[in-house]
Amino acid sequence: MATRADTADVESAELPQGSRYDLRSDRSPDAPEVENYSEGDGAFGYAHSYETGSTVDGPGVRITLFLSGCPLQCQYCHNPDTWKLKHGTKLTLERVVTRLADFAPALRAMKGGLTISGGEVLLQAAFSRRILGAAKSMGLHTAIQTSGFLGTRATDDYLKNLDLVILDIKSGDPETYRRVTKQDLAPTLRFAERLSEMGKPVWVRFTLVPGLTDDPANVAAVAKFVAPMKNVEWVEVLPFHQLGAFKWTALGMDYTLADTPPAPPELVARVLGQFRDAGCNAR
Numbered sequence: 001m002a003t004r005a006d007t008a009d010v011e012s013a014e015l016p017q018g019s020r021y022d023l024r025s026d027r028s029p030d031a032p033e034v035e036n037y038s039e040g041d042g043a044f045g046y047a048h049s050y051e052t053g054s055t056v057d058g059p060g061v062r063i064t065l066f067l068s069g070c071p072l073q074c075q076y077c078h079n080p081d082t083w084k085l086k087h088g089t090k091l092t093l094e095r096v097v098t099r100l101a102d103f104a105p106a107l108r109a110m111k112g113g114l115t116i117s118g119g120e121v122l123l124q125a126a127f128s129r130r131i132l133g134a135a136k137s138m139g140l141h142t143a144i145q146t147s148g149f150l151g152t153r154a155t156d157d158y159l160k161n162l163d164l165v166i167l168d169i170k171s172g173d174p175e176t177y178r179r180v181t182k183q184d185l186a187p188t189l190r191f192a193e194r195l196s197e198m199g200k201p202v203w204v205r206f207t208l209v210p211g212l213t214d215d216p217a218n219v220a221a222v223a224k225f226v227a228p229m230k231n232v233e234w235v236e237v238l239p240f241h242q243l244g245a246f247k248w249t250a251l252g253m254d255y256t257l258a259d260t261p262p263a264p265p266e267l268v269a270r271v272l273g274q275f276r277d278a279g280c281n282a283r
């Protein structure tokens with residue numbers, strides 16, 4: 001049961017500005033575990049931080065909001081401090097929307113908008129739906145970045161206020177996908193098919209990790225699945241790097257990729273070639 005003091009804390013909490021590479025932990029120690037989370041009407045949520053001036057999370061110049069909580073456990077995650085809700089700051093919807101409104105004129109002028117990322121944005125589907133609705137009413141372009149694992153939570157009503165889905169397809173081979181994420185690939189593929197049927201613009205992202213996701217057959221499976229989808233504007237190949245490694249250590253988590261090198265340019269070129277040969281716009 002929330003006390004009056006708890007409620008006051010949430011109402012006064014500010015959305016932390018920063019970077020996806022800032023470490024956050026234990027901002028909301030009483031938050032539920034991800035498996036037990038049921039969020040209600042989205043009047044409040046948990047967020048890691050927001051970043052201004054992003055040019056990589058959708059068209060134009062954007063604000064990217066990183067929500068907390070994720071049901072996947074990717075071996076290469078740069079933000080393991082977004083896995084648990086408790087690591088994020090508990091905030092009211094009103095605070096987030098007020099902050100967004102401060103930036104809205106500049107974002108419109110720079111032909112950008114809002115991207116909500118994570119963690120997994122669809123874990124907090126009600127909270128993010130209401131933020132996206134507010135962003136749309138400010139005339140902003142809206143995007144989410146998601147693994148698609150919880151794609152069924154993105155109802156048609158949710159998607160109505162969304163201009164772009166940046167969909168991580170982390171592997172094409174189900175066994176590799178499970179090794180990478182500890183979850184099943186199928187929900188992501190079903191979500192991608194639904195977005196394709198609707199004609200919703202999608203950018204697919206594929207993180208290229210030497211020795212983990214780089215097998216030619218694994219890449220070919222993603223390429224073959226995506227190539228016929230006319231709504232997919234881009235396939236973006238993201239070379240693995242070690243910028244988030246320190247977070248694993250700081251959180252006392254077992255980081256299995258400590259000795260994995262960054263993806264070299266010739267490997268990136270080979271994988272881009274595979275996507276292009278299959279008929280994808282890849283970059």
Ligand code: SF4
Binds near residue numbers: 120147
């Ligand atoms: S889906 Fe994203 S936030 Fe979640 S574990 Fe994977 S890389 Fe990290």
